[in-house]
Amino acid sequence: MTTGLTSMIPEPQSAGPRKRILILVHRVPYPPDKGDRIRSYHLVAHLARLGEVDLAFLTDEPVEAETLEVLGRLCRRVEAVPVSRFGRWIRAAWSLANGRSLTEGLFESPTLRTLIGRWLGEADYDAVVCYSSGVLSYVLGRGLESRLVADLVDVDSQKWFDYAGRASGPKAALFRLEGRRVRTLEREAGRARAVVLATNTEAEIYRNFCPDACVEAVSNGVDLDYFQPVLGVEETGGCVFAGQLDYRANVLGLEWFCREVWPLIRERVPSATFDIVGRKPVAAVQRLSAVPGIRVVGPVPDVRPYLQAARIVVVPLPVARGVQNKVLEAMAMGRAVAASPAALEGLALVPGRDALAIDEPDDWSRTIARLWDDTQTRTELGRSARRYVEQNHRWETCLGRFDDLIDGKVGRLLGSQG
Template sequence: MGDILFLAHRIPYPPDRGDKIRGFNILKYLSRKKRVHLIAFADRSEDLKRKGGLAPFTGNRSIVWRSKPQLAAGVQSLLTHRPVSLTSFQNESLQQSVDNILARHAIDTIFVFSGQMAQYLPARPRQRVIMDFVDMDSAKFEAYAQSSKGLKSWMFAREARLLQQFERQVAARADASLFVSEAEAALFRKRTGAERVYAVENGIDTEFYDPAAQFKRIDSMGPLIVFTGQMDYRPNVEGVEWFVRTVWPHIRVSHPDVRFAIVGRNPTDAVKALGKEPGVVVTGEVADVRGWLAAASVAVAPLKIARGVQNKVLEAMAMARPVVATGDAAQGIDHGGTIRVGSSVGEMAEAIDELLSDPRKAAELGASARERMQQRYSWDARLAPLDELLGLTGRSAGRSTAAA
């Protein structure tokens, strides 16, 4: 039995943002089955200092610093007729690391985490290839194109078109293509005609995300609405902008003392500007998001563009917080009615107002949400389908449309 080579577009440690959380938990799960060699990019110096945290789960680790300027990647994309998503991650040093591992070790499975890394697969892989697309990135860029104008719209439409062609080609070569939700998997099958497409959902660590756990708490000083996320990520930025400009004024009419906290690292100038609005707080990076979630009267996910499963929603539910989310942010989560969903300004404002006005009802909804997470979303349960896809059960993965 051979080893696993795990390729990741971002070092999956520390698990402090959506993609790294999924990557880390998959890596950890796989390491209990076989020896795993990790090759990944790093784009934050802090992550390089803490990469030793992956030692218990990996054999060889090769972390390559990703520093290609976006402009250079864009020019390269135009010259080579390739998606910017690929040229941004094209790197000779990382390719050499892949070649060395494949030459020196008996690798029987290559696990590719995120589509950008599929360009490092051998032309004709002798190994089993598991391609975790997570989300359908081409559909995300298509949505960007539809919400943009002029040159930006053209650039995003080009990226969507080229990326979908690449996704189709990769899926044809992979033994299994994974997505974070059945909705994403179904969309991918419809758009590409691909087979061997499976849904492997995200989980949540309900012992860590537990309102009764030990963590630094904050004084909310009154009703508090909380949004968490990486605040230089376009869907998050547009989501909080939409919320503050449209929903927030309605809420403050009924609850003038309520505050809205935007919690997450690297807030853009546009996000920082929201902090000038009455009652809005922009925290920037925090050491532990649990303190803010525990203090929240309501957690919101007002995303207008969202793919797959939102970890921010799972985390708030596990922390027993009442959640109000748009339909896009709630898609892919089997919440069983334990969160409120409203995509229009009126629906979002009404749901939030109701929960702020009735703390007892809010607490009951939060408790139901946590119970749902405990029953449905443990990482071991969500990742168990990988055993069959990796050939560890003695059965073929077959052509099932979902492995969830």
């Protein structure tokens, strides 16, 4: 999916001395066209306004020249550290067998560990920013806690516990074990200057098991220039879902919706259609195309035409953590959004005015049927949705809290520099 953001390079702030900032990311932070890349890219771009950034990240796929060019314009140094997909699962199994989490093994790289050691020896960083729990192990135990800002985004351990609750047998046991071990890692992050999470709900979950940590809630934004309503374009589609189609929460949600909800919708609206749009559709998603009225579109160069054509954008996620970018993007496009309550949990919107929160299959079918031919209600929902994201989810406003975290005006362990 295209982003239109290649030229969006921020101007540096001129006031005060330039900070030296080290940023570690568990995956390539560009292009900002899916979940973790969206927040990580905008975070890198925002911090580049505050000082000189050294950026290192892991990648299990070739890195495009454009990616390195864009990130190179933002940062003083950029290092993409390759890891093999097969090798990372070997390291994950080894990590699990040795009492650590799969997560730590999946994101382990001796090359990156050596690089970080060298960079720390060369520069006296004012702040070290870790994006996600997967890269915490590279800096914990190095005496950097007073300078560390850990952007965990979500409480990943809780996600694994949620998965365990929806699984059975050995799979449920494995998910619970991973949840316990990731939680141990998350607790260690509590020694940092600050732990950042994407919603107040996630922040409260974290505080419950790490009450002494300095915890900040910093929500996601959305690119309001790129995702905006296109006036005069006719709604030619039906329901649309747009998201990463190999992400477990999305797959579980789509399977549930197509099995439990879609047949009820078709009973009420026999002509109803449902397009599933996104990268890397796994076999379970591809099989959904056999259901009458459902089309698995798969990857597209630009998701906006599909959102713009949709009568209703649906986000049926019984299990969801943090802020759902797919919801913000659809709302920014001025679309009527119907979502599971969990998918809206991190947003301070008014259900029923800005978006529709729906739980049970019968409620889903009645709501979709009611909206199908009600252009006025869909338009009102879309206008309210756009107004909500304009007021609450501008990136520059959302990430502004990082300015104080990097400056050391907020946080704990500020007396020393490790």
